[in-house]
Amino acid sequence: MDFKDSPEEAAFRAEARAFLAANARPKGDGAPLAVRSDPATLEAAKAWQRKKAEAGFACITWPKELGGRGGTPIQQVIYAQEEEQFETPPNVFAIGLGMCVPTVMAFADTATKQRFVAPAVRGDEIWCQLFSEPAAGSDVAGLRTRAVRDGDDWVVNGQKVWTSGAHFSDFGILLTRTNPDVPKHKGLTMFWVDMKAPGVEARPIHQMSGDREFNEVYFTDVRIPDSQRLGEVGAGWQVALVTLMNERLAVGTGYGPTPEELMALARALDLGGRPAMADQAFREKLADWYVAAQGLKFTKFRTLTALSRGQTPGPEASIGKIVSANQMQEMSAMALDLADQYGILNDPAEAPFGGLFHRNFMFAPGLRIAGGTDEILRNIIAERVLGLPGDVRVDKDIAFKDLPTGR
Amino acid sequence: MDFDFSDDQKFMKEQARKFLKEQCDSRVARGVLNDPARGYDADLWRRIAGMGWLGIPIAEQHGGLGLGQIALCAIAEEMGRACAPVPFASTVYFFTQAVLLAGSSEQQAALLPAVAAGDLIGAWAVAEGAGVAAPGSALGCRVEGGRLSGVKVPVTDGAIADRLIVLAQEGGQAGLYLVDARGGGVRAETLASLDPTRNVARVTFDGAPAERLGDAGDGWALAQAVLDRAAVLLAFEQVGGTDACLEMAKDYALNRYAFGRVIGGNQAIKHKLADMYVKGELAxxxxxxxxxxxxxxxxxxxxxxxxxxxxxxxxxxxAAKENIQTHGGMGFTWEADCHLHYRRSEQLRLVAGAPRLWKERLISQLEQRNAA
Known part of the structure; x- marks a missing residue:
């Protein structure tokens, strides 16, 4: 039991580090890069992705002929660990390369793959994922966006929601309903779509946090040629499962404040004549959060160990988001609490750490929902890890059009 | 990155699980639970000694297997899963660790072979009543002219131990002392406890011959160092116990029908079990x-x-409390095994100091590290 790299891993790490040192600046060496999606930031992101692709650090596990490195999952993780220590532009390619393009690779014909995969790896083109809808969140198979066959085309009408990066994406994969007369999972079909096609309109969502990081996407009489279909007509759910399986393989990083940041705050704050750090109730909570954060860190190491041994990681990786999202919410709330009434202020000039804790406080509710709600994740653990039965499905034998929909 | 048991350790762990499944089903724990005067299951103890587990962290020159602490962790997890009613923790996590840490080569040569052979049950006698003594505070147990007097309570496995390691004061300095529990001047009485599958005693010393273990004045520091080691090993018992509770709860939830289907199909139960799993993985x-x-x-x-x-x-x-809850009324009966884990989980939570103390210790450590 140790944390050392194997000789091959150490050699790869050195190579990755050398590439990064030559092409990026270490974190803490100057101001952090802004997380924005303005044209200049996007250009910088694309330039960085191109550089990575040319050096063989983009899509490390993909075959060389598709622009990858032909490397191993552990190499992918090692590169990510090293890159984390450098300032790099926001990764606007994660969803495309992590989920959308692998779906294209699995279901499109050779010509389509040749057309799209390499430009996506190089960062020339950005992809988004168009699954969730206002009436189809956790129950995504209940989506209503209709695709109706018209000659060689399909005509699409409907609305998607919570689409990250839709406003700057070039292409998307789109899950539609093509047959409402069969039960919901059986009437879906997947397409790839040009986000610049007539009738496609992305509108940013104004989040409760005040930010606008996600979009609604409206489809009005959008014509999609049948040649852009991914998988069989009516097999969209099976295609979507491939996309979502790739989501589970993506290695996430930590969210929210660290226990150390909270400690730094507590040392500086006075609570009635003594530092908050001396408050017993705070110390106990801090210990719990530290232990949970360590637990997640070492759980990730266990996953890496399986990868390093060439094994499939166990289900333990599934606990990450459910723990960290809740921890972000509780820790940021505690940070505000410690400041007492001053904690109401989130003016970056006034709030500690430039308002970090306040941003986390306002973002945490979203994190508990995005990419699988706390409740859905518990269901997934119960069903896939523990083998407990699925929920009662009152909708599984009923035609989609006959399902009750509420208001 | 190699953050897991090795293949050899996994094999040993599998063998241990199989052995304990066969040799230590819940009837064994119940045998002691129903007759606390027995203190432990002596047959199982002998068989465990026969497996060599008592000698895992002990060098081969002292009759052990010399397999190291990580292999011992693997076995600890299985002991916790089986809720084994034997003085394994007292003997191997406390007594042996203290002798390895502080014993002279003569003391190690005299004691460790007997432990490895299963001929010596050890116990750890530090506490002197309710609450927590601050390190460095005055102790009621005193040594004078090589003789120990005073009272220790609670002493886990105190009434079945052959040798005790006692924190005591001699000339104003605290030290650890070895005492022969079978010799003169030592009286142990079993006390009723939450978990009778691990003996608890009040041990009274009246001029018992005592031999110092480690340096004079190092008593508190050594005690803490032993506690740190034991805490890790006990944590593996807790991990095994958590797993056992989750398995029990899952089996029950998959077999108990209510409202026309298994209760494991209800989200209230599914989410409870998912939470057990999450806490278990963090642990x-x-x-x-x-x-x-x-x-x-x-x-x-x-x-x-x-x-x-x-x-x-x-x-x-x-996991122990929610396992009972998952079992419903059945879980509250004496016949159901749920309470064995409920008892053991509380015993393990307190036996090396309550979590509240460890949280304070953790934060103090973090503060020291940040100050450094």
Whole structure:
């Protein structure tokens, strides 16, 4: 039991580090890069992705002929660990390369793959994922966006929601309903779509946090040629499962404040004549959060160990988001609490750490929902890890059009 | 990255699980539960000695297997899963660790072969009543002219132990002392406890011959160092116990019908079991880091031990109480095995100091590290 790299891993790490040192600046060496999606930031992101692709650090596990490195999952993780220590532009390619393009690779014909995969790896083109809808969140198979066959085309009408990066994406994969007369999972079909096609309109969502990081996407009489279909007509759910399986393989990083940041705050704050750090109730909570954060860190190491041994990681990786999202919410709330009434202020000039804790406080509710709600994740653990039965499905034998929909 | 048991350790762990499944089903624990005067299951203890587990951390020159602390962690997990009614923790996590840490080569040569052979049950006698003594505070147990007098309570496995390690004061300095529990001047009485499958005694010393273990004046520091080691090993018992509770709850939820279907199909139950799993994995990962730090024996151990103990205590307690809840009324009966784990989880949570203390210790360690 140790944390050392194997000789091959150490050699790869050195190579990755050398590439990064030559092409990026270490974190803490100057101001952090802004997380924005303005044209200049996007250009910088694309330039960085191109550089990575040319050096063989983009899509490390993909075959060389598709622009990858032909490397191993552990190499992918090692590169990510090293890159984390450098300032790099926001990764606007994660969803495309992590989920959308692998779906294209699995279901499109050779010509389509040749057309799209390499430009996506190089960062020339950005992809988004168009699954969730206002009436189809956790129950995504209940989506209503209709695709109706018209000659060689399909005509699409409907609305998607919570689409990250839709406003700057070039292409998307789109899950539609093509047959409402069969039960919901059986009437879906997947397409790839040009986000610049007539009738496609992305509108940013104004989040409760005040930010606008996600979009609604409206489809009005959008014509999609049948040649852009991914998988069989009516097999969209099976295609979507491939996309979502790739989501589970993506290695996430930590969210929210660290226990150390909270400690730094507590040392500086006075609570009635003594530092908050001396408050017993705070110390106990801090210990719990530290232990949970360590637990997640070492759980990730266990996953890496399986990868390093060439094994499939166990289900333990599934606990990450459910723990960290809740921890972000509780820790940021505690940070505000410690400041007492001053904690109401989130003016970056006034709030500690430039308002970090306040941003986390306002973002945490979203994190508990995005990419699988706390409740859905518990269901997934119960069903896939523990083998407990699925929920009662009152909708599984009923035609989609006959399902009750509420208001 | 190689953050897991090795293949050899996994094989040994599998063998241990199989052995304990056959030799230590819940009837064995119940045998002691129903007759606390027995103190432990002597047959099982002999068979465990026969497997060599008592000698895992003991060098071959002293009759042990010399397999190291991580292999011992693997066995600890299985002992916890089986809720085994034997003085394994007292003897191997406390007594042996203290002798390895502080014993002279003569003391090690005299004691460790007997432990490895299963001829010596050891116990750890530090507490003197309710509450927590601050390190460095005055002790009621005193040594004068090589004779120990005073009272220790509670002493886990105190009434079945052959040798005791006692924290006592001699000429104003605290030290650890070895006492022959079978010799003169020692009287142990079993006390009723929450978990009778682990004996608890009040031990009264009246001029018992005592031999110092480690340097004079090092008593409190050594006691803490032994606690750090024991905390990691106990955390593995807690991880195993958590797993056992989750398995029990899952089996029951898959077989108990209510409202026309198995109760495991209800989200209230599914989510409860998912929470057990999450806490169990956090505990396991923290325990693994503890195992690494224990084997390395470096400066990381105090923090790693505290984290392992806190996570293990939380996970096992949660799993034990929610396992009863999942079983409904059946879980509240004497016949159901749920209470064996409920008792053991509380015993393990308190036996090396309550989590509240360890949380304070963890934060103090973090503060020291940040100040350094």
């Amino acid at each position: 396991r990962s923290n325990a693994y880091f503890g195992a690494w730090a224990l084997e390395e024996g470096g400066a990381e151990l105090p923090l790693a031990a505290a984290a392992a103990r806190i996570a293990g205590s939380e996970a096992y307690w949660f």
